[in-house]
Amino acid sequence: MMRTALFPGSFDPFTMGHMDILRSALKMFDKVIVAVGYNSTKSGFFHPALRVEIIKDATSGLENVEVCSYRGLTVDFCKKMGASCIIRGLRTTTDFEMESVIAQANRKMAPDILSIFIPAGHEYSFISSTVVRDVLVNGGSARCFLPKNVDIDKYLKLREG
Numbered sequence: 297m298m299r300t301a302l303f304p305g306s307f308d309p310f311t312m313g314h315m316d317i318l319r320s321a322l323k324m325f326d327k328v329i330v331a332v333g334y335n336s337t338k339s340g341f342f343h344p345a346l347r348v349e350i351i352k353d354a355t356s357g358l359e360n361v362e363v364c365s366y367r368g369l370t371v372d373f374c375k376k377m378g379a380s381c382i383i384r385g386l387r388t389t390t391d392f393e394m395e396s397v398i399a400q401a402n403r404k405m406a407p408d409i410l411s412i413f414i415p416a417g418h419e420y421s422f423i424s425s426t427v428v429r430d431v432l433v434n435g436g437s438a439r440c441f442l443p444k445n446v447d448i449d450k451y452l453k454l455r456e457g
C-alpha cells in the first residue's frame with residue numbers, strides 16, 4: 297500500500313527548517329504532499345500561490361513530493377488526497393503544546409488520520425518564517441535561512457507586482 301502524508305503549514309515562506317522536516321518525512325512515506333493552508337482572513341506576506349511556487353523551487357531536486365494549497369480543514373484535505381498522516385515539526389515546548397491541542401482535535405474529527413511530530417534539527421531549530429519575513433522587510437539577506445534552490449529576490453519582485 298502506498299503511504300502518503302500531508303505536511304501542512306503556512307510556509308510564508310518555506311525555510312530550511314521546513315525542508316529538514318520534509319526530508320525526514322520522505323524517509324517514512326512513499327509520497328509527501330506539502331500543502332499551503334489558505335486562510336481567507338489572513339493574506340500573509342507572500343500570496344499562497346507564490347508560496348507554492350517557492351516550495352516547488354525548493355523541492356525541485358526531490359522525488360515523491362507534491363506541492364499544493366488548500367482551504368478548509370486539514371483532515372478533510374487529507375481524506376481528499378488519500379493521506380493517512382499529518383506531519384508537523386517541533387522546535388520548542390511551545391510548538392509541542394500548540395501542536396498537541398491541534399492533533400487531539402484532528403484525532404477527534406478524523407480518528408484514522410495520525411499526527412506525526414518530527415523534532416527540528418538542532419541547526420534549524422531557531423529558524424522561523426517570521427524571522428525570515430522580518431529580515432526580508434528590512435532589506436536583509438535571508439539566503440542562509442532558505443533552501444538553496446529558492447531565488448527569493450525573484451519572489452520579492454513578484455510580490456511587489
Ligand code: ADP
Pocket residue numbers: 304305306307308311312313314317383384385386387391415416417420421422423424425
Ligand atoms: P503554521 O502556521 O501552520 O504553524 P508554519 O509554516 O509556521 O505553519 O510551520 C509549519 C510546520 O513546520 C509547523 O509544524 C512548524 O512547527 C514547523 N516548523 C516551522 N519552522 C521549523 C523549523 N525551523 N524546524 C522544524 N519545524 C519547523
